[in-house]
Amino acid sequence: MSETETTNEEVMKEAKKASEEAHEALEEVREVEAEVQELRDEVSEEKKELEEFKNKFYYLAAEMENMKKRHDRDLQNQIKFGSEKILKNLLDVVDNLERTMMAIEKDEDDKVKNIYTGIDMVKNQFLDVLKQNGLEQVEAIGKIFDPNFHEALAQQPAEGKQDDEVIQVYQQGYSLNGRLIRAAKVVVAKN
Incomplete structure (x- = not known):
């Protein structure tokens, strides 16, 4: 064999060996890339799960705050109107x-x-x-009839009085801490 053939053969062997090494390195790189992608997917999944837990936590914290406010409001109403x-x-x-x-x-x-x-x-x-x-009388005599506070039992003519002015009270009305508990039963002027 001549020297040229030996050199070519060695070069070919080295090229083949380098090609195999490059192929193995490429396979390793692909495996590493696949592992990296798996880790990215896992991290992405973990982030998503963490975000879901965070949202649930904020929702529950807000719900607890609302429940506390509702309880406080109910307690105040119970004290006020109990x-x-x-x-x-x-x-x-x-x-x-x-x-x-x-x-x-x-x-x-x-x-x-x-x-x-x-x-x-x-x-x-x-x-x-x-x-x-906390009980207050509902003002009626001389006031204009208000269906939120008065219950008209009758209408009658009255000189010097405006239409719908309360001229007589049959039963006094009352409110408890600003909330009507009994309307005043009244007679209203009708001219």
């Missing part, structure tokens, strides 16, 4: 005191006048206690 039922029932007692006073108001007997004064004092004391607990 006595509504009993106060509403006590209004019947006030009504009966007022009816008693109306029945004996014009009596000329001194004993009856003293009884009237005593009942009036008890009624006023009773109303003061109710007021201390």
Whole structure:
């Protein structure tokens, strides 16, 4: 064999060896790229999962805050209006005191006048206690009829009064801490 053939053969062997090494290196690079892509996919999946947990956390935190606010509002309403039922029932007692006073108001007997004064004092004391607990009388006489606060029982002509002006109250209305618990039953002017 000549030297040229030997050199060519060696060059060919080296080229083949270099080609195989390059092919192996390319395979390794592809494997590494595949592993890198798998890791990227895993990281992307982890980020997505983390974002979902973060969103769930914020949602639950907001829901807890809303629930706390709702609970506080309900508690405040319970404090403000918890006595509504009993106060509403006590209004019947006030009504009966007022009816008693109306029945004996014009009596000329001194004993009856003293009884009237005593009942009036008890009624006023009773109303003061109710007021201390948030109960207020609804203003009616001389006011324009408002269906949010008044219940019209009748209409009647009245000189010197505006249309829909309240001219008589049959039953006093009351509100508890700004919320109407009983409308005033009234007679309204109609000209």
